[in-house]
Every structure is written in structure tokens, then in C-alpha cells.
Amino acid sequence: MRFRIPLTRRSILISGLVLGMAACAGTARAQQPLKVAAVHASPVENAWNSRLHDALRAAADEGIITYEFSEGVSATDYARALRDYAEKGNQLIVGEAYAIEREARQVARDYPDTAFLMGSSGEPQGDNFGVFGTWNHDAAYLAGMLAGALTRSGTVGSVGAMPIPEINMLINAFAAGVKEVRPDAKHQVSFIGTFFDPPKAREASFALIDSGADILFGERIGTADAARERGVRAVGSLTDYTSRYPDTVFANAVWNFRSILDAAVRDVNAGKTTGNNYTPFSLLKEGGNDIVYVKGVAPAEAEAAMEAKREAIKAGTFVTPITTTPPS
Amino acid sequence: MTELTDILSAAGLWAAMLRIATPLIFGTLGALIGERAGVLNLGIEGIMTFGAVTGWLVVFNGADLWVGVLAAALAGMAFGLLHALMTVTLGLSQHVTGLGITLFASSLGYFIFRLTTPAASTPPTITPFQPLSSAMPGIASLFDGGFWGAVVFSQTTLTFAAIAMAGLLAYIIRATPLGLAIRMSGENPHAAEAQGINPVVIRYGTVMIGSALMAIGGAFLTLSAFNSFFPGMVQGRGWICIALVVFATWRPERALFGALLFAFFDAFQLRLQAVLADSVPYQLFLMVPYLISILALIVMARQARVPQALMQPYRRGER
Numbered sequence: 292m293r294f295r296i297p298l299t300r301r302s303i304l305i306s307g308l309v310l311g312m313a314a315c316a317g318t319a320r321a322q323q324p325l326k327v328a329a330v331h332a333s334p335v336e337n338a339w340n341s342r343l344h345d346a347l348r349a350a351a352d353e354g355i356i357t358y359e360f361s362e363g364v365s366a367t368d369y370a371r372a373l374r375d376y377a378e379k380g381n382q383l384i385v386g387e388a389y390a391i392e393r394e395a396r397q398v399a400r401d402y403p404d405t406a407f408l409m410g411s412s413g414e415p416q417g418d419n420f421g422v423f424g425t426w427n428h429d430a431a432y433l434a435g436m437l438a439g440a441l442t443r444s445g446t447v448g449s450v451g452a453m454p455i456p457e458i459n460m461l462i463n464a465f466a467a468g469v470k471e472v473r474p475d476a477k478h479q480v481s482f483i484g485t486f487f488d489p490p491k492a493r494e495a496s497f498a499l500i501d502s503g504a505d506i507l508f509g510e511r512i513g514t515a516d517a518a519r520e521r522g523v524r525a526v527g528s529l530t531d532y533t534s535r536y537p538d539t540v541f542a543n544a545v546w547n548f549r550s551i552l553d554a555a556v557r558d559v560n561a562g563k564t565t566g567n568n569y570t571p572f573s574l575l576k577e578g579g580n581d582i583v584y585v586k587g588v589a590p591a592e593a594e595a596a597m598e599a600k601r602e603a604i605k606a607g608t609f610v611t612p613i614t615t616t617p618p619s
Numbered sequence: 620m621t622e623l624t625d626i627l628s629a630a631g632l633w634a635a636m637l638r639i640a641t642p643l644i645f646g647t648l649g650a651l652i653g654e655r656a657g658v659l660n661l662g663i664e665g666i667m668t669f670g671a672v673t674g675w676l677v678v679f680n681g682a683d684l685w686v687g688v689l690a691a692a693l694a695g696m697a698f699g700l701l702h703a704l705m706t707v708t709l710g711l712s713q714h715v716t717g718l719g720i721t722l723f724a725s726s727l728g729y730f731i732f733r734l735t736t737p738a739a740s741t742p743p744t745i746t747p748f749q750p751l752s753s754a755m756p757g758i759a760s761l762f763d764g765g766f767w768g769a770v771v772f773s774q775t776t777l778t779f780a781a782i783a784m785a786g787l788l789a790y791i792i793r794a795t796p797l798g799l800a801i802r803m804s805g806e807n808p809h810a811a812e813a814q815g816i817n818p819v820v821i822r823y824g825t826v827m828i829g830s831a832l833m834a835i836g837g838a839f840l841t842l843s844a845f846n847s848f849f850p851g852m853v854q855g856r857g858w859i860c861i862a863l864v865v866f867a868t869w870r871p872e873r874a875l876f877g878a879l880l881f882a883f884f885d886a887f888q889l890r891l892q893a894v895l896a897d898s899v900p901y902q903l904f905l906m907v908p909y910l911i912s913i914l915a916l917i918v919m920a921r922q923a924r925v926p927q928a929l930m931q932p933y934r935r936g937e938r
Contacts, residue, residue: 336740363729481892487849490844498892501631516846530741
């Protein structure tokens with residue numbers, strides 16, 4: 292006996308209805324892992340991208356999301372990659388809109404049912420284009436408090452990529468932390484004008500050490516290498532550099548993307564708008580950033596004062612100053 | 620003004636100058652020798668990147684640092700061979716081929732890096748070349764504390780190799796039959812052929828040797844200036860080298876001077892930033908080396924004698 296599926300209008304309508312119901316049943320069960328994709332403009336080793344990548348992988352391991360990604364995607368190819376992942380049915384796409392702000396927003400308009408969570412200095416857009424900033428300034432302030440207690444020369448230095456608001460507020464917070472415990476301290480800053488040139492960051496650090504700095508805040512990788520060579524100490528940013536530079540890096544202003552990711556995933560799962568600014572989830576009191584330091588390097592009373600300040604930030608009784616003008 | 624004199628008299632400035640100049644010296648010499656024979660190599664940026672990743676990967680997988688340098692040189696030669704094949708044998712546009720090689724080599728470098736190195740939170744590291752002060756502490760201690768000790772013995776061996784290479788190439792080009800053959804291939808390959816010199820062989824040879832030097836310049840970044848590889852870390856150094864060749868008016872000794880001059884202003888501006896950041900925007904400092912180079916280029920290029928057959932394919936028997 293042969294079994295035939297008649298390709299009539301009715302059979303197509305019915306099969307469409309069945310498929311549609313199946314799809315609804317899928318979303319009705321809320322604990323299905325969310326399909327998440329990320330498009331990284333840099334390799335995932337790049338400090339900033341590694342924070343996203345690690346948080347996404349951890350969430351995938353816990354079964355909250357499924358995670359696929361592309362890395363090293365150039366600006367000219369970036370919008371295409373976003374569209375590819377949207378076409379493939381990803382519900383949330385994470386990325387960085389800095390270099391392709393206009394194109395990324397156009398992609399979000401073209402795929403209104405896909406949520407986008409983009410690193411951006413701009414505002415959120417519509418119901419599906421959420422933005423986040425990289426705010427680890429709370430932790431930088433706390434690291435600055437330890438650095439202020441540790442510096443012998445009274446001069447500290449920072450190496451940054453470019454004086455954009457996000458980097459300015461980070462370096463300013465570090466300097467403010469230093470000056471809270473040592474008001475007479477000098478803070479010098481050097482910008483290298485690029486994001487991906489570790490040898491140049493190393494040279495800028497040598498220059499700061501030559502002019503008297505004995506603790507360096509490394510917004511860029513390469514800073515701690517110079518510090519290690521000259522036997523001075525360094526503070527890391529974004530990720531924990533302690534194991535890469537033991538005895539040199541004693542504190543890190545670590546940024547945790549997980550709290551931002553969790554907030555966005557919650558909103559998508561709840562069917563709420565994701566056209567939000569998720570930056571507040573980057574704050575220390577939300578778990579978005581925190582200091583990771585080697586105990587016993589700074590004097591015990593300096594560590595105690597820093598921990599007290601950390602509790603005050605958590606309790607909301609102290610708000611880390613946000614200064615986005617170029618540091619001096 | 621005391622700040623300025625403090626910066627200028629500090630050994631740190633001059634040590635930084637030599638460090639920053641090293642990859643530029645290698646790259647400029649590599650581009651220069653090819654151009655003297657008539658072949659422009661815009662593959663330099665990609666070849667430097669590929670040299671950086673090759674040298675690093677070889678050392679990361681357990682080989683000696685010098686084996687890494689050798690591997691980078693051989694990889695550079697392979698790209699030089701490709702460039703020569705396209706531009707000398709096939710006579711294709713040197714601009715287009717060179718840019719194509721830059722795109723190809725940098726992408727291939729990243730591809731190989733990702734295939735062989737697992738993604739990690741921070742890039743994996745090697746132990747790079749150590750400064751002479753720790754490599755030969757006996758001699759270095761004689762100069763301990765002195766200005767020259769601080770400048771010379773904070774360098775790695777590759778820096779001295781770069782300077783020696785400039786001298787060697789200057790000698791070869793000016794004073795040897797081989798140098799004459801190279802110059803003739805770049806000025807008038809037909810006349811060279813009439814003298815029994817094969818310009819095709821000369822061009823292949825100089826492009827391959829030149830590419831090897833470029834790759835060593837790239838490897839300096841991952842084996843001496845830093846200890847990890849980042850795909851974009853060459854950061855336009857190759858293009859600076861192309862400009863330095865013109866600045867040097869196609870002469871190796873001036874290429875050395877040009878690279879040192881550029882590096883001097885780069886090291887200088889990094890130190891000025893720390894001192895004068897309050898009063899002057901940092902962008903002006905970053906501009907300084909480029910501005911000075913453009914000014915110098917204007918002065919120097921007036922007396923430049925461009926190799927007459929530069930960028931002209933040589934076809935035997937064709938007039």
C-alpha cells in the first residue's frame with residue numbers, strides 16, 4: 292500500500308497550523324535554553340571580548356543559553372554576521388556596535404523579533420536594541436586606594452588606549468582612589484592612540500616609569516610587562532592578570548559581563564522589551580565589577596579601608612565619581 | 620624647559636628609540652632591497668604579521684628563539700616567492716599584488732594562530748629574548764649604572780642584528796658586483812641582461828631576501844618587544860617602512876637613520892605626554908613622529924633618485 296500526502300491547499304494549511312502550535316509550545320515552556328549568538332570584532336583573547344566570551348560560555352554550561360559565536364569579524368563584515376545569526380533564529384545577539392553603530396541599528400530594525408545587546412556609547416533603540424557600557428570604575432577606584440597606600444615615589448601612572456569617555460572615567464576613578472588615601476600623589480597618564488598594540492603600551496609604560504611612576508594602572512595589556520621588567524607593580528583592568536604577572540600585578544579592576552547578560556536574558560525570556568540601557572548592571576553593587584587583589588601586598592590598614600569603601604559602594608552610601616573628561 | 624633636558628639626557632629615551640626602531644629597520648631594509656632591484660613590495664604589512672605569528676608559534680611549541688626567527692624568515696621568503704612569481708614572472712601590477720599579499724598573509728596568520736592555539740582569556744605567552752644585561756651579565760656589569768650601559772645593554776640581540784644588517788646592505792649595494800647587479804636590475808634591466816646578469820633571478824632573490832627581513836621585523840614584535848601574538852599588532856608599521864624607503868632615498872644607511880629618527884620622536888612624545896599632558900592634547904604628541912617624517916620626506920625626497928625601472932615588469936627582448 293502506498294501512502295500519499297496530498298499537496299492540497301487544506302493539507303498545507305493544517306500542517307502549517309500544527310507547526311505553528313509546536314513553535315508556540317516551545318516558547319511557552321520558559322526554561323528552554325535561550326539561543327544566543329555573539330559577534331566579536333576581535334579575537335576572544337582580547338581582554339574585553341574575553342569577558343563576554345567567558346560569561347557566555349559559563350551561562351551555556353549552566354544550560355541557561357546555547358552559545359555560538361564568530362570572532363575577529365571586521366567592521367565591513369560585521370552587519371552581515373549579525374544578519375546571519377538573526378536569520379538562523381537566534382533570540383539574543385550580543386556584540387559591539389562601537390565601529391558600526393548605524394549599520395547595527397539598521398539590522399535591529401530589520402529583525403524586530405530578535406533581541407540585540409550591544410556594547411555601545413549610544414542610546415538604546417526601539418524594543419530590541421539594548422546597549423551596555425563597560426563600567427569597572429568602582430573596582431578601579433578601590434585598586435587606586437591600594438596603589439595610593441603602596442606607592443613610595445608618590446607618582447602613579449596609567450596607560451590607556453584613547454581618551455574616550457569610558458576609558459577616561461576608568462582612569463579618573465583610579466586616580467581618585469589613589470588621591471583619597473594619598474592626596475599629594477601625582478598621577479600621570481599616557482595614551483597610545485590604538486587598542487591593539489601591546490609593544491607600544493609597553494613603551495608608554497617604560498616612559499611613565501622613567502618619569503617616576505612606581506605603580507602603573509594598565510588599561511591596556513603590555514603595561515604589566517614593562518612593570519615586571521623594571522620591578523615595579525601594576526594594576527590590571529577588565530580581567531584578572533595576577534596569574535599572568537605574579538609578583539607584579541597585585542590588584543585588578545575586574546569587569547563581569549555576566550550580570551548584564553543575565554538581565555538581558557531575563558527580559559527576553561519574560562517577553563519584555565530589551566531596548567534598554569543595561570549599563571547599571573555593570574556596577575559593583577550589581578556584581579558587574581569588583582576588585583580582585585593579592586592580600587598582604589598592601590598594608591593591612593589600607594586593605595581594611597579599601598574593604599570598608601567596597602562595602603559602602605555596595606550599600607549605596609558611596610558612589611564612585613564618574614568623570615568622563617580626559618584625565619590629567 | 621628643564622623637563623625637556625631631563626627627558627633628553629635620560630638613558631631611557633635612547634634605549635626606547637633603539638627598541639622602537641628595530642622592527643622598522645628590518646622592514647625598511649626589506650622593502651628597500653626589493654625596490655632597488657625594481658620591485659615594490661606592499662605585502663610588507665601582511666608579511667610582518669605572518670612573521671610575527673610564525674616566529675611566536677614555533678617558539679610556543681618548544682623551539683629555540685633563534686629557530687623562531689629562522690622560521691619567520693623562511694615564511695617571509697615563501698611570501699616573497701609568491702610576490703616575485705606574480706610580479707616578475709607574470710608581470711602583474713606590483714601595487715595590487717602587494718596589497719593582496721598583505722590581506723592574504725595577515726588573514727592566514729590569524730587562521731593558523733586560531734587553528735593551533737586554543738582560545739584563552741588572555742593570549743598565551745612565551746619567554747622572549749632577554750636584554751643583554753641578563754644574557755651576558757659579566758660584560759654588562761662593567762658598564763653598570765652608566766648611560767651607555769643603560770642604553771646598549773637593555774637591548775636584545777635582534778636590535779644589533781638590525782643595525783648590522785643596515786651596514787651590510789649598504790656595503791653590498793654600494794661596493795660589490797652583486798650590488799651593482801641589483802642596482803642595474805632596478806635602473807635598466809635590459810642593460811643588465813646585456814652584461815650577462817639575469818634581472819629575473821636578481822629580482823626574485825631580492826624580493827625573497829627582503830620579505831625574509833620584513834618577517835624578522837614582525838617576529839621582533841612577538842619574540843622581543845612582547846611575548847604574545849595579537850592579529851592586529853603590527854599596527855601599520857609596515858606602511859611606515861614603505862614611507863621610510865622614500866625618506867631614505869633608497870639607501871640603506873639613510874634607512875637606518877630614518878627609522879631611528881622616527882623612533883626617537885615616538886619615544887620622545889611618549890615621555891612628553893607624561894610631563895605636559897595638562898597643557899597639550901595628547902593627539903598632538905602622537906602626531907609628532909608622523910609630522911616630522913613628512914617634513915623630512917619633503918626635504919629628502921627632493922634629492923631622491925628613484926630606481927628608474929621601479930614597478931616596471933621586465934620582459935626579455937621587449938623594448
